[in-house]
Amino acid sequence: MTVRVGHAAEAAKFPIIANTLVDDSQIRKNVRHATDVIQNKRANVVAEQRDWQELRLSASKIKEHTLKYLDRYLEQFETACTRAGGQVHWATDADEANKIILELMQSAMAKHGWAREVIKVKTMTSDEINLNAALEAAGIRPHETDLADMIIQLGDDKPSHIVVPALHKNRTQVREIFSRKMDLPELGDKPQDLTDAARHYLREKFLNVKVGFSGANFLVAETGSVCVVESEGNGRMCLTMPEMLITVAGIEKIIPAAQDLEVFLQLLPRSATGERMNPYNTIWTGVHEGDGPREFHVVLLDNGRTNILADKESRQTLHCIRCGACLNACPVYSRTGGHAYGSIYAGPIGAILTPQLQSMKHSQSLPYASSLCGACYEVCPVRINIPDVLLHLRSKVVERQQDMLAGGANFEGLAMKMAAFAFARPTIYRWGQKFARVAQRLLVRKGYIRWLPGMLGGWTAVRDLKALPQEPFREWWAKREVEKTKAATSV
């Protein structure tokens, strides 16, 4: 089994990519604008929902319960979906999922003589398994139909946000891509013009392409139903117009019963786009006579999810409903944008999801891409305690590094041990302070240390260090006690 999360395994470390991105003022401006707008809209519609905290609690408990019985609920879903005329497939990793999907498409296309094209609704999971590359290699043309995904696909770009993947592009940049790829030299740059161009471009595809592809927001175990949440109607098109529909979904997308949708359909739109309800939700069950595709397949994907499930302290990561609220709230994300994370899953949730899916073997810098301020936890509609999980993962990264360095020189580990030794012994600590006060003299400029030698330079490369005071608290306190005693005796 080889778990793959897009191209995350080959990505450079977060601080290295982030360093170049924070200097791109256009990206910073675009990202800041988008996250500010969504955050304000979200705050308004969340304030209006009086029972928000109760909904969050229920959602978290439903997810916790589902994970505990995940095997049963998946089997229940399979039975119900099959009974309704759907076909269920299982894939342990990305390659297996792509193989199943390709075989299904190729045999149907050969059998019916359909054109080798597929219309796709926005799905992060398809990006996770690099489906488009696999399709193109097999000579099948994928058409992304979500407006933002079109911008990414036509611009040969990468998504930078879970919900609004092209938020790093402004209207001028979008106009440039569309006019070039759609051959529309006269195209205007108003969002209305660009949207109209997309409508026109895709209409013909919706009416003619025979194979549709989607992800899923929710799989309902009780009924075997699938729910897709969207805004533009491209989802409804892909889910109802083709002859054949294939849906890929992570195994954690399951919820026990249709009633549970009442919780998630209140939390998701308000958190994701700041709407009371998104324009369209489609819920379907298997195949419907005379309405929609005549053939329906679901591919249930593991791809590292059972690894996360096995870790009691971080399995809550699997509660995620991909609303993107934590990205918008994150002070780190709003400055770097999504590309710095080197993964299709960006922001706080990406920082915990990406390394865990890959068994902590890659993307080890991501758990550090946070100031631990807790804004992500506060806005999370399913109460994932992201700061807690980040800390847990940091300790796993350290453990891994220690294992790898066992027997070799580990300066950080040695320094930490020395510090622990000194902190536990007041005399040594006091002498250490005195020594450091003398040693720092050469480095202090106007009360700050701006440069440190060797490995310590990693700290001062990005922030100044306040110099140790000439009189530390402990000395001041001791002196004060002496003076108090003197004063008391002199009265």
Added chain:
Amino acid sequence: MSSNGRKTREMILDRIRVANGDGPATTFAPSPNAEWESLPREYDRRGALDAEARTALFAERMADYNAAVYYSDEDGLRATIADVLHERGKRTLVVPHGFPQEWLTEHVHVINESEFDSASVEDILNVITTCTVAIAATGTVVLQHGAGEGARRLSLLPDYHLCVVRESQIVETVPEVMDVVRVNATRPTTTISGPSATADIEMTRIKGVHGPRFLDVVIVR
């Protein structure tokens, strides 16, 4: 499923059981149902508004997302629909199976659902449907695509959708709507909140992408 597929399925289910610290599956394992029943649900499962306030909220929230709202009584419905269509300049209309014919005047050219797939694009620009239920709090109509509501593509391909909602079909909250939807849980279900929209470019909300660009609602009191 191929034997390979069955092996993968067992492998994933086993990995889940190991992760959960469960032994291999047995037929005697307790059902999760009782535990599901006792999950906390302290959120509002019922609305508090009376019929009049509920309808007013529905109209307000619908309008908030760019849907136009009209009122009618049962007797005046035929005239109201004719007025709305006249005002909008609509002369051709797609009409689903089971839609009450008496609500339509002879002035509109009717394309029946059975003719839909062979009709020209110009002829399917407008559609009229009923709905199963509607939500006041979110300004949503819900179609389960039975009689009067049409197959899913009927309310998707046209540019203009006129939906007739009875006041008695409006509930206040999302949980109340799920109580209705669950009765026929395996029917295809579409929830519609305003015309199709996107905010993908600079977060500017643009009405009308691939679904209908215009949504009108007639509330029948």
